[in-house]
Amino acid sequence: MSDSSCSNKKIGILFQPKASAASSLAQQISTMIGNMGASVWVCSAWEEDRACEQIEGSRFIICLGGDGTILRAARIASPRGIPILGINLGRVGFMTELNADDALAKVPAFVESVGWVEERVMLQAELVGRDTPPFHALNDVVVGRGERCRLIRIKATINGELLTTYKCDGLIVATATGSTGYSLAAGGPILHPQAEEILLKPIAAHLSLSTALLLSSEATVKLEVSTTHQATLSIDGQIEVPLNDGDVIKIKRSPYLTRMLRAEWPLPFYTTLMTKLEKRE
Numbered sequence: 001m002s003d004s005s006c007s008n009k010k011i012g013i014l015f016q017p018k019a020s021a022a023s024s025l026a027q028q029i030s031t032m033i034g035n036m037g038a039s040v041w042v043c044s045a046w047e048e049d050r051a052c053e054q055i056e057g058s059r060f061i062i063c064l065g066g067d068g069t070i071l072r073a074a075r076i077a078s079p080r081g082i083p084i085l086g087i088n089l090g091r092v093g094f095m096t097e098l099n100a101d102d103a104l105a106k107v108p109a110f111v112e113s114v115g116w117v118e119e120r121v122m123l124q125a126e127l128v129g130r131d132t133p134p135f136h137a138l139n140d141v142v143v144g145r146g147e148r149c150r151l152i153r154i155k156a157t158i159n160g161e162l163l164t165t166y167k168c169d170g171l172i173v174a175t176a177t178g179s180t181g182y183s184l185a186a187g188g189p190i191l192h193p194q195a196e197e198i199l200l201k202p203i204a205a206h207l208s209l210s211t212a213l214l215l216s217s218e219a220t221v222k223l224e225v226s227t228t229h230q231a232t233l234s235i236d237g238q239i240e241v242p243l244n245d246g247d248v249i250k251i252k253r254s255p256y257l258t259r260m261l262r263a264e265w266p267l268p269f270y271t272t273l274m275t276k277l278e279k280r281e
Helices: 022-035 048-055 067-080 100-111 269-280
Strands: 010-015 039-044 058-065 084-088 116-127 135-137 140-145 152-158 161-168 170-174 198-203 213-215 221-226 231-235 239-243 248-262
Touching (some): 010 022, 039 048, 058 067, 116 170, 135 140
Antiparallel strands (some): 116 135, 140 170, 140 231, 198 213
């Protein structure tokens, strides 16, 4: 961020509407940024269409909430290449940069163009044969069983080569960012956030391959669902699409990157990781 002038610059604020402190803090930050000479817009992170109407031309957006709010912000900002500054109002906040208690003191430096941009790899998921646009995920794409507690079969092909047919509750395809989310809970490894590889982790595999696989960043994964009941495609745990027997999902690296505003270089990843994991307990 090289332009040090605040005038004629637009900055957005997305907040988690169910966090009691988020709306109030959003207004305080908005007033402060306005007093610095920049224009500002404020919107609930759950109103994605409304946010998209306002985001064009923004220098960056401030995201008030936890990691889930950043996942919503990524869908809005990443296709436009707009950086995100995360302020943690949640319990863990793996992706956030600031805490709520120091936000008012530290945000002005970012408005004045202090800091650097970290880029995070995303995934693209496409429902083959359906006339729907592709989905983009910062954390993970999950193909899993629906409401019935019964296994599904998922035929997995990588770059056209058959891997196996999983008999499982589901299959997680995750980025490095997502490796500390659902995949970690399912027993998967933790990747450094700058890693570009794709992580493949089955959920509760029964008499089939249960080991996590680390795939090339250029890999294309095809998952074909075989089930007698409805299954589900989940995008970052926030968008769910019903799946039926025979549906095929193609997953590969997204053309978009999530850009995160950071203050420190290099990132103190391992120290931060252990601190965040201890907060989970």
